[in-house]
Amino acid sequence: MKLDNNTILGLAEHLETAELQAHDVTMITADHPDMDWDDAYAIQDEIRRRKEARGNKTVGLKAGLTSFAKMKQMGVETPVFGFVSDYMSIPDGGEVKTAELIHPKVEAEICIVTKAPLKGPGCHIAAVMAATDFVVPAVEIIDSRYRDFKFDLKSVIADNTSASRFVIGGRMRDLSELDLRTLGVVLEVNGEVMTMAAGAAVLGNPLAAVAMLANHLGARGQEIPAGTFIMTGGVTEAILVKAGDNVTVRFQDLGSVSMRFV
Numbered sequence: 001m002k003l004d005n006n007t008i009l010g011l012a013e014h015l016e017t018a019e020l021q022a023h024d025v026t027m028i029t030a031d032h033p034d035m036d037w038d039d040a041y042a043i044q045d046e047i048r049r050r051k052e053a054r055g056n057k058t059v060g061l062k063a064g065l066t067s068f069a070k071m072k073q074m075g076v077e078t079p080v081f082g083f084v085s086d087y088m089s090i091p092d093g094g095e096v097k098t099a100e101l102i103h104p105k106v107e108a109e110i111c112i113v114t115k116a117p118l119k120g121p122g123c124h125i126a127a128v129m130a131a132t133d134f135v136v137p138a139v140e141i142i143d144s145r146y147r148d149f150k151f152d153l154k155s156v157i158a159d160n161t162s163a164s165r166f167v168i169g170g171r172m173r174d175l176s177e178l179d180l181r182t183l184g185v186v187l188e189v190n191g192e193v194m195t196m197a198a199g200a201a202v203l204g205n206p207l208a209a210v211a212m213l214a215n216h217l218g219a220r221g222q223e224i225p226a227g228t229f230i231m232t233g234g235v236t237e238a239i240l241v242k243a244g245d246n247v248t249v250r251f252q253d254l255g256s257v258s259m260r261f262v
């Protein structure tokens, strides 16, 4: 850790206020070039603590920057991890209020819910398979608090990996019925196909992102509890949206997920 506790608390408040008031800020590493990975996750943990103290429930975990398309789009090369809160959940077919957001983008994600705890180090895909209860599709709405969506890895980790809203689809499937690597995803905005990919775009297999998350938490003495909803990261690059846009993502074998931006 390079930052003192007061600085960490102050940066958490700064970033969370930007989220809740929907205004952008400059990258925090510009003012704190020395901050390290532990500082970045400590700021994110403090944002989580603030939300939970206010009564918001943490309802899922997320991996981000797990596909080559996303890494290339954002100019970074390492996956990051964050969390989602109850108020970020939008029902399938529901409305996303753009006035509450800065510059939202949508991305398609293959998600799982666990039925057993997963603990690193040494967590691998087979352990994730054994602990998977079911697979469910989702669309994540990311909204970096940084100006023009420009950030480095430490800044985006501190900003809870741009977590903002998410929409879970209504169709769950057993992992044994699916091949997540060849599972196709087509993202449409206003009926026009914007981008598409297959699950293998995420680290060869989206379950690898879950193993990485377990190993990341394991290094910090934590685990993924049973019953956890986990988003494995955008399969394609994220697409900028605006009020008036209708988004539908079609997932092979998992149905579609839609939302309207108002």
Ligand code: OOG
Binding pocket: 062, 063, 064, 065, 066, 067, 070, 074, 107, 140, 142, 143, 144, 156, 161, 162, 163, 232, 233, 234, 238
């Ligand atoms: C960081 C969050 C990335 C994903 O699925 O790749 C993410 C960002 O791109 O703003 O959630």
Ligand code: MG
Binding pocket: 062, 063, 064, 107, 109, 140, 142, 231, 233, 234
């Ligand atoms: Mg994401």
